[in-house]
Amino acid sequence: MACEKQVWGLILTCFLIIWWVCEAKVSVSSTITNDNEEKVNLSLYYESLCPFCANFIVNQLVKVFKTDLISIVNLRLVPWGNTQISPNNTWICQHGVDECRLDVAEACAIKLWPSVETHFKFIYCIERLHLMNRHTEWQSCFGATGLNPTPLRNCYTNGLGYQIEKEYAGETARLNPPHRFVPWVLVNNQPLQEDYQNFIAYICRAYRGHKIPQACKSGFPEINSSEIGTSTPQVCNVGEVKT
Numbered sequence: 001m002a003c004e005k006q007v008w009g010l011i012l013t014c015f016l017i018i019w020w021v022c023e024a025k026v027s028v029s030s031t032i033t034n035d036n037e038e039k040v041n042l043s044l045y046y047e048s049l050c051p052f053c054a055n056f057i058v059n060q061l062v063k064v065f066k067t068d069l070i071s072i073v074n075l076r077l078v079p080w081g082n083t084q085i086s087p088n089n090t091w092i093c094q095h096g097v098d099e100c101r102l103d104v105a106e107a108c109a110i111k112l113w114p115s116v117e118t119h120f121k122f123i124y125c126i127e128r129l130h131l132m133n134r135h136t137e138w139q140s141c142f143g144a145t146g147l148n149p150t151p152l153r154n155c156y157t158n159g160l161g162y163q164i165e166k167e168y169a170g171e172t173a174r175l176n177p178p179h180r181f182v183p184w185v186l187v188n189n190q191p192l193q194e195d196y197q198n199f200i201a202y203i204c205r206a207y208r209g210h211k212i213p214q215a216c217k218s219g220f221p222e223i224n225s226s227e228i229g230t231s232t233p234q235v236c237n238v239g240e241v242k243t
Contacts, residue, residue, distance in 0.1 A: 038209035039074045042199065045172055045184040047081025048102035049095035049135065050236035054127040056183045060197055062124060065117065067215035069200065072207050075116050077123060079106040080168040081182040082238045091165075094236060102126060102138060107164040108155035113147065121145050181235035194233050 044061065046053035064070050080103060084092045093099040106123050113119040125141035142149040155161045172179065177191065185196035188206050192199060204216035 038207070039072055040203045040206045041074045041076070041186070041188050042203060043076045043078065043186040043189075045078045045081060045175070045179055045186075046182045047083065047094060047099055047236065048079055048106055048126065049093075049099040049130060050081060050182050051131070052234045052236055053081070053183045054130045055234070056185075056196070057124060057127045058131055060199070063200065063215075065120065068213040069203065069215040070117075071211065071213050072209060072216075073203060075120070077106070077110060077120070078168050078171060079103045079110075079123075080165060080172045081184075082236060082240075083169065085169065094240065098135065102135065104156055104161040104165055105138065105152065107168060108152045108161040111160070111164050112151050112155060118145075118147070122147055179238065181233070181237045183235065194235070197234075 042064070044057075046057070048054075061075075064073055064075060082094045083100070083103065086092055091100050093103065106119075106126065109119045109122045113122070122141055122145050125144050126135065126138045129135050129137055129141070139149065141147075142152075155164075175184070175191075179191070180193075183196055185192045185199050187199065187202040190202075192202060195202075200215065204212075207216065
């Protein structure tokens with residue numbers, strides 16, 4: 001009889017342990033789901049050789065990673081920009097053939113390295129070289145970031161990169177309202193228009209979660225009044241011909 005009680009006691013103990021573990025998993029899963037749902041969607045539509053896009057990526061957007069803002073942000077990069085498709089399906093990139101090539105390379109990076117921290121550092125490297133008038137040295141970014149060049153080169157040459165770009169072209173064309181220039185920045189699908197450099201303020205304002213990052217508490221963002229007040233927006237407009 002005593003042995004039977006011990007058996008039932010063990011069964012009850014095991015049941016309680018299993019129940020507790022399941023409850024804990026559900027609780028953790030719920031927390032993760034809630035955190036993801038509360039994140040702010042930040043999207044950048046751009047082209048690789050627009051100097052204003054490069055400047056924004058290198059000097060502004062990087063703050064998402066240099067602060068703790070990335071903890072509340074889902075960042076998407078869409079490298080197509082103001083590229084046009086002619087009737088014979090030829091791509092006409094605003095800043096020439098090199099831009100077409102680099103848009104494809106950056107699209108491949110986004111596809112091959114889904115982690116935003118990983119593909120951003122590669123794109124950051126390319127755009128930084130562009131600001132130094134050295135974009136033709138972009139392949140040095142493999143060594144600078146420690147990324148394997150083979151998958152990206154395959155993506156570029158086997159047609160996958162061009163397919164990704166065509167998808168980005170369709171997505172860009174469906175923007176509502178249509179984009180008028182790049183960089184074209186959206187926070188939770190709302191375009192910031194010419195006020196894109198103030199994106200951190202919009203992110204902090206849009207966040208509805210409880211884990212407020214320090215970046216939203218410490219006086220961010222600083223609005224550059226000289227930039228906002230200029231009569232010439234720091235953008236590459238749709239339809240402009242660049243040389």
